[in-house]
Amino acid sequence: MPGQATPHKVIVIGGGYAGTVAANHLRMRTDVDIALVNPRPKFVDRIRLHQFVAGTGDATVDYGTLLGEGIQLVVDSATRIDTAARIVQLASGRALDYDHVIYAVGSTAATPSISGAAEFAFPIAEFESAQRLRARLDELPLDAPVTVVGGGPTGIETAAELVEQGRTVTLVCGGILMPSLSAPGRRYAAKWLSRHGVTVLEADKVAEVRPDAVVLASGAVRPSVLTIWTTGFGVPELATESGMRTDALGRLLTDETLTSIDDARIVATGDAAAPSGQPLRMSCQGAGALGAQAADTVLSHIAGTEPAVIDQALLGTCVSLGRRAGIRQLTRKDDIAVNLYIGGRAGARIKEMTCKIGMGKIRREARKPGSLVWPKGGPRPEQPTSVAPVVP
Template sequence: MTEHNTSHRVVVIGGGYAGTLAANRLRMRDDVDITLVNPRPEFVERIRLHQFVARTGDATIDYGTLLGEGIRLVVDSATRIDAAARVVRLASGRALDYDYVVYAVGSTGAVPSVPGAAEFGWPIAELESAQRLRARLEELPLKASVTVVGGGLTGVETAAELAEQGRRVTLVCGRALAPYLSAGGRRYVAKWLTRHGVAVVEGGTVTEVRPDAVVLADGSAGGVVRPSALTIWTAGFGLPELAAASGLRTDALGRLLTDETLTSVDDDRVVGAGDAAAPSGRPLRMSGYAAGPLGARAADTVLSRIAGTGPAVIDLAFTGACVSLGRHAGIRQIAGKDDVAVNIYVPGRMGAIIKELTCRFVVSRRIRLEAGKPGSMGWPKGGPRPGQPSSSARAATSP
């Protein structure tokens, strides 16, 4: 670490994959006062929430094992970034002074507009909603019908986890099943789901969710009514409204608009990271894979501005995705640097092992290593930015 005299106050808003890594990386300088604001006292592994719901794994980690020495954790919610006063205002009424803000609030599930979905659909994108869903599942007989809406990676993993336990599951895919995967990868997933009793409805449009059923469009006035004792909603993404509430420009979904250095287009003291950032209005795919490098780049941008040097632009090459299919199978899909899947994948038990190692790598080899040795994290470079279509415009995937 470099020795300096003046303290620079940085508030990191959001303690997910991007925010936690950014906070640890900011310790590359010992004159940075780092405060991490998060609404929960524990780190949530969102990529394990489907395991948590099925009681096949945990999804929380003590921040004490993740954060580097000197980082202050404030368990609260940010309600506004007050640029004029240069403070972050919190729900508790407190205000945190800052010189720079790392905006890493993450994403959540979208609020569905389908009639009945908000009332009778059960989301899984947040720890609290996953806790409620887990409790509800425990009340249901094993043979009760369960519908999972959303054919992205979260929907596939949730359906697979429950099917492996012997539950009767229907997976409704708005477009294709697992559209991010290659054709071969999708066929493998479809065969696994069918073999484990999952009824896959591709191209299905849910027009209504009822307490005990879902209604699918079929061209008729009433649609097709399918019994569903529990409907789990995994379709779509939503974003916290903090940026807009703070007068910062966002894209249509609510991501903070930034330049290629992840700096807000409205305020050079606000730097975006993770799912909540939209560099040049063309965000990278929402994913745990992208969160770490985006968090690291956001920290580097802040440190460059403190040092008075020009920050580098984000450069991230994708390599593919991992999908778990219960506890004993999975698929590692290979993709090009532009995040377009190629027809190479690793299925079965080896796919499951790779997925588990990847989940552990995100925490142990990224976040914890950065806590012990700030600045150590690297990532694949040579992606298609800037000037090429974003990966998120080509593939609908899960966080």
Template sequence: MSEHSTPSKVVVIGGGYAGTLAVNRLRMRADLDITLVNPRPASADRIRSHQFVAGTGDATAEYGTLPGEGVRLVVDSAMRIDTAARTLELGSGRALDYDNVVYAVGSTGATPSVPGTAEFAFSVAELEFARRLPARLDELPLDAPVTVVGGGLTGIETAAELDEQGRRVTLVCGTTLAPTFGAPGRRSIARWLSWHGVAVLEADGVTEVRPVAVVLATGVVRSSALTSWAAGFGVPDLARVSGLRTDELGRLLTEETSTNADDHRIVAAGDAVAPSGRPLRMSCYAAGPPGAQPANTVLSRIAGIEPTAINLAFSGACASLGRRTSVRQLAARTTPR
């Protein structure tokens, strides 16, 4: 250890895909004091949320099987990074000292401004909200109308899972079905949904959620015994609260080495990061492989080596349509970032 007589303290904020990969990468050095801070005692496997709400799979992984030995888990909420004191303030009132911070707080569901969503819609974007859905579904007869709002992959996969459970499902896209897919992929998804009786409303949005109905932008009122909200992403406001520069959504600004633009002791990865002001598309893919980047930057600096820039190629995307079918879209070959 070149500069420290005691182990260098690295605090990783967020135990999702990026944070878990980062802590395990940091274990390449045995002389680091690594702490993982996460608000829940288990990791949320968000790409399984649609299975969780339909009762076909779980969406959590216990931390006993994820971080390797030597990683300390602190179950608490990160409230503020004090860059002057080099401490992370927690919701419990505690403060953790750090030499380096890995910012991997991930994304959340967007806060919709549509009237009635807070009172009557069930979000699938975050585990705490998604946990309310299975019990509510169990209360409903199978033929009760269910509305899923959001034409992205989360909405599509949720609608498909509920359809396979025998539910009567309407998918409201707002704009285009599967906008991140090309035309062939969108046609395949639309064909499957049509064959299975899922009503798809494109170029239409929900302007109000009622206890047993939704109001569409056209003014049409559709019966909905349960409305599931899967539209849009947001990010935690930790960076803003900490006085760090962000983009308009609140993603932390970094250089291409994942180093924060304001403080080189803070490195970042995942959905809540904007390298050079150009964020990667929010996805588990953007949080998985890049999770090693901030850890590599920390390890390089401790070793006195210049950290390297992010080098990532997007290979494609996939969507599950129930338990038996999926659609895979391959990306065209381009220069890696």
């Protein structure tokens, strides 16, 4: 229409929990063109990847059920952000121009430095690696020895899911079993794993991975026809390759409004953001709220107003133990566990409900932008709140 204002072009790079919420939240303004760039045509529900591997659940969701009207899904990979030209370059050769970018590339599996791990161990952090792992499991008899490396939530959930399927599983923790749990919560998890047949090696570390065995730091050799690597995370190198400053892991450095310290048109969120150099714990719980807050920051930049600093608390952890048990660990607002957890079938129901609520919040945000609520009041460092404002 004549005289109609030119829409503000916002590109969201990454279609995980944070990016999808951010794209939907941006629709609070009607004069924003939103493109969501993601390398896969479907949403990956990463907190269900251990179920996908074991064959007890799906881990993909159609974006058509998650994205609000008018959001363009671009199935491609961003290879560089040209901040001078304000262009996002894609692997296909396309280039998308932008007024603002929400950097939501998420996290990936880290390449392990342990001898043989990169060649012979199977990661589980991404859908493609989970597909390869599931195909390998399908080739193995149930009594084939399987080793899961990593005593965090992914390692525990994977070991529990597989042992419940009748697999022979050893869990090598490399330290304390899930240290973020309270002592009572850890005891409960350890007892469940032991009672169901998982051999838990809490203090042992893997020194070498072989095609048919793992070598522990003690020198002991344990048979392992399949080794699953669940420890360590990294982030894509897009920010570094685009010339922006990052932390040691590669997360984009931002101020407390999630605005890049290098370019005020770039706002980061989710696992790939490092506000004040102190990122929140990588989690689905944190990602959705950070996505909404990143979108609010962009909307403030467009409006020419001062964006709010992030305000978010993390209030617990859910860990599944197969399909019939789980743990809901309660924490303070600073994410420190208290000596209170809910276990057993009730814990399993809470975990399943939490997974469904996560998807439900994204769908609700698609229907009603701005509807997402989250717990607030978590501690953040005293830092300057923002960088130079963007001219709309």
